[in-house]
Amino acid sequence: MQIYSYWARTTLAIGNETQGPFLLTAYTGSDESLAAAQAAGQQVLQRRYARLLAAEPLGGDYPAGPAPLREKVEQRLLTPNGELLAALTRNRYGSVVLNTPRVMLLDVDDADLRRPLPSTEPFSLVEFFRKLFAPAGPPALALVPQEQIQLRLAAWLQLHPEWNFRLYRTRLGFRLLVTHRLIDPASPEAQEVFTALRVDTTYVGLCRAQDCYRARLTPKPWRIGFQRPPHPFPYDTAEQLAAQQQWEKQYAVLSQPFSVCHWVGEYGSGQVAAEARQVAELHDAACLGRSELA
Structure with a gap:
C-alpha cells in the first residue's frame, strides 16, 4: 500500500x-x-x-509501478503487532477514503450487474445456480440489481462456503466487505472474486496499482451542494492550509445529513477476523446511520 x-x-x-x-x-x-x-x-x-x-522521454520516476496517490493521511490504524491495518486519507476532491492492504472491499455498480452475461464469462455457474435456487423465477436479466448481487453471492458461497460478506447499498451500486480472512488484492483468489461478482473494472485497476482496497467514507462534495477544495494537496503556503482547514469544517457540517451507504445484510459463514472486525466497525461508524445517499 x-x-x-x-x-x-x-x-x-x-x-x-x-x-x-x-x-x-x-x-x-x-x-x-x-x-x-x-x-x-x-x-x-x-x-x-x-x-x-539528452532528448529522452521524461517518463515516470517511481521505481515500483504506478505513482502513489497524492493524498493527505488523516489517520493510521495499526494491528496489536504494530503493522499497518488501514489508513484514512483525503482524496483530490475532499472526501475521506478508507485504504486497507488486506481487508477486502469490493465496489459493484448497478450498470455492471445489468449487463448481459457474456458466453465467455469465466464464472459460468451463475445461471446454473439461478435455476437451482429459483426454478420458476424470471430470467437473470430481469432481476433488479440487489437480486443480481445476492444471486452472485449465493453462487459464490456454494463453491466457497467459508467466505463471509457484509453487503451495503451505495448510491449507484453496492459495496462488499469480506470478513472471514485477509486477502491480498493481487492474489489469484482476489481476481476470481472480482470477476465473479462483477466488481467495477476501474476499481479493480486501482486496487492492483495501489496494492490496497479503497472505500469512500464521506460524501462527494457536489452531491451535497458544495464545491471541491480550493487548493490541491500538498499546500504551498500557510494561507492555502488555512483555506483547506476552513473548507473541511464547512464540508463536515454539510455532510451530516448524508450517508455513503446503507446496510443490506450479511451473507456466508459468519466468520469475522479480528482485523476485519476493526475495519468494519470504523467503516460503519463513518458511513451508516443517516438517510440520503451521497
Missing part, C-alpha cells in the same frame, strides 16, 4: 536565451519527514532535467 505521511511539491526552473523559461514540477512522498520528501523531489527533478538534455 503506497501511503505517505509527508508530501512535497518541488520545482526547477530551466531554459536558455532562446527557449524557456520552463518549470519542471515533481510531487514526492516520504514517511520520514517533509525534508526527506523535498530531497526526493530534487533528485527526481535532476533526473528529469538530465533526460531532457
Whole structure:
C-alpha cells in the first residue's frame, strides 16, 4: 500500500536565451519527514532535467509501478503487532477514503450487474445456480440489481462456503466487505472474486496499482451542494492550509445529513477476523446511520 505521511511539491526552473523559461514540477512522498520528501523531489527533478538534455522521454520516476496517490493521511490504524491495518486519507476532491492492504472491499455498480452475461464469462455457474435456487423465477436479466448481487453471492458461497460478506447499498451500486480472512488484492483468489461478482473494472485497476482496497467514507462534495477544495494537496503556503482547514469544517457540517451507504445484510459463514472486525466497525461508524445517499 503506497501511503505517505509527508508530501512535497518541488520545482526547477530551466531554459536558455532562446527557449524557456520552463518549470519542471515533481510531487514526492516520504514517511520520514517533509525534508526527506523535498530531497526526493530534487533528485527526481535532476533526473528529469538530465533526460531532457539528452532528448529522452521524461517518463515516470517511481521505481515500483504506478505513482502513489497524492493524498493527505488523516489517520493510521495499526494491528496489536504494530503493522499497518488501514489508513484514512483525503482524496483530490475532499472526501475521506478508507485504504486497507488486506481487508477486502469490493465496489459493484448497478450498470455492471445489468449487463448481459457474456458466453465467455469465466464464472459460468451463475445461471446454473439461478435455476437451482429459483426454478420458476424470471430470467437473470430481469432481476433488479440487489437480486443480481445476492444471486452472485449465493453462487459464490456454494463453491466457497467459508467466505463471509457484509453487503451495503451505495448510491449507484453496492459495496462488499469480506470478513472471514485477509486477502491480498493481487492474489489469484482476489481476481476470481472480482470477476465473479462483477466488481467495477476501474476499481479493480486501482486496487492492483495501489496494492490496497479503497472505500469512500464521506460524501462527494457536489452531491451535497458544495464545491471541491480550493487548493490541491500538498499546500504551498500557510494561507492555502488555512483555506483547506476552513473548507473541511464547512464540508463536515454539510455532510451530516448524508450517508455513503446503507446496510443490506450479511451473507456466508459468519466468520469475522479480528482485523476485519476493526475495519468494519470504523467503516460503519463513518458511513451508516443517516438517510440520503451521497
